[in-house]
Amino acid sequence: MFEPQRKYKTCIMCGRYDMTREHIFGKSFADYLDVQHHWKADQYTPTGEKHAKRSFKKGPSPITNIAPRVLCNKCNSERLSGTMNSSLPYLISCASGESFSLTPDAQQSLRRYFERVAMIIDVCTSAEQMQQSKRESAKHRHGPALISFDQRKAWLNEEIAPENLNIYLGFHKGVLGLNPDVNIRHTASFKNGGIQYGKRITMVIQRLAICLDINMSDFECPGETFYPLKEITNWPPNTDVSYDDYYALRNQDDITRRYRQVFSNTALVEEIEALSIPRGEVTFPIELEPFLSQA
Numbered sequence: 001m002f003e004p005q006r007k008y009k010t011c012i013m014c015g016r017y018d019m020t021r022e023h024i025f026g027k028s029f030a031d032y033l034d035v036q037h038h039w040k041a042d043q044y045t046p047t048g049e050k051h052a053k054r055s056f057k058k059g060p061s062p063i064t065n066i067a068p069r070v071l072c073n074k075c076n077s078e079r080l081s082g083t084m085n086s087s088l089p090y091l092i093s094c095a096s097g098e099s100f101s102l103t104p105d106a107q108q109s110l111r112r113y114f115e116r117v118a119m120i121i122d123v124c125t126s127a128e129q130m131q132q133s134k135r136e137s138a139k140h141r142h143g144p145a146l147i148s149f150d151q152r153k154a155w156l157n158e159e160i161a162p163e164n165l166n167i168y169l170g171f172h173k174g175v176l177g178l179n180p181d182v183n184i185r186h187t188a189s190f191k192n193g194g195i196q197y198g199k200r201i202t203m204v205i206q207r208l209a210i211c212l213d214i215n216m217s218d219f220e221c222p223g224e225t226f227y228p229l230k231e232i233t234n235w236p237p238n239t240d241v242s243y244d245d246y247y248a249l250r251n252q253d254d255i256t257r258r259y260r261q262v263f264s265n266t267a268l269v270e271e272i273e274a275l276s277i278p279r280g281e282v283t284f285p286i287e288l289e290p291f292l293s294q295a
């Protein structure tokens with residue numbers, strides 16, 4: 001299940017071959033956060049037809065240091081360096097809870113940063129560039145990335161935002177973000193006579209709560225304490241994201257119910273049942289393993 005050595009042959013943004021490692025959160029931001037604890041993920045091992053044993057998988061580094069080899073040298077050191085440099089002061093201000101005005105430039109810098117994070121995680125939790133023989137051990141990565149290569153290339157070259165990605169931010173006063181919480185939740189719903197797949201990526205980094213929705217138009221938007229990035233003009237927002245607010249969003253019941261409904265008559269129901277906890281509710285692990293790297 002865990003793939004610390006997963007290899008990508010070509011850059012996920014432009015298609016070049018000279019591959020390098022890229023910190024998902026950006027090295028400068030990771031250095032600022034200085035997280036000491038290694039990441040830990042839920043892991044479910046099937047023990048029967050509808051049961052699974054819950055355990056934890058500890059990673060080789062803090063989550064902020066994860067750096068998959070997904071970008072070419074040019075994208076890493078040149079094309080995306082401006083995005084990373086311009087967003088850093090705003091990220092630090094948001095994470096520390098500093099009060100400031102989100103000007104159009106600040107919104108643009110943060111939008112580009114979170115779009116980049118979402119696209120990297122989307123690819124790493126998909127079967128993109130994965131050998132067929134490896135997919136059997138990658139239970140939730142049988143499908144393609146939801147943000148296509150053409151969309152990523154247009155984002156890189158023409159700064160066209162992916163239409164199927166929505167970014168929401170909130171302000172959290174609690175302790176969830178001291179050792180950043182990250183969760184990737186797969187979704188599925190019936191739409192236009194077929195199945196539409198989606199992903200909800202939720203994070204808390206210090207005082208910054210984040211929700212990145214990909215192909216989630218058929219699901220409810222985050223609650224009242226999360227705001228679309230484009231609507232935030234002052235930081236922090238007036239309403240805080242509580243512990244309960246975040247976990248209600250992170251573990252949204254509607255996502256679980258509809259995922260089970262969509263696959264109730266398919267072969268994938270076995271996979272879903274294998275991951276369910278004893279009381280029969282479908283619970284998915286934190287899917288960090290696709291983009292793990294050797295620290």
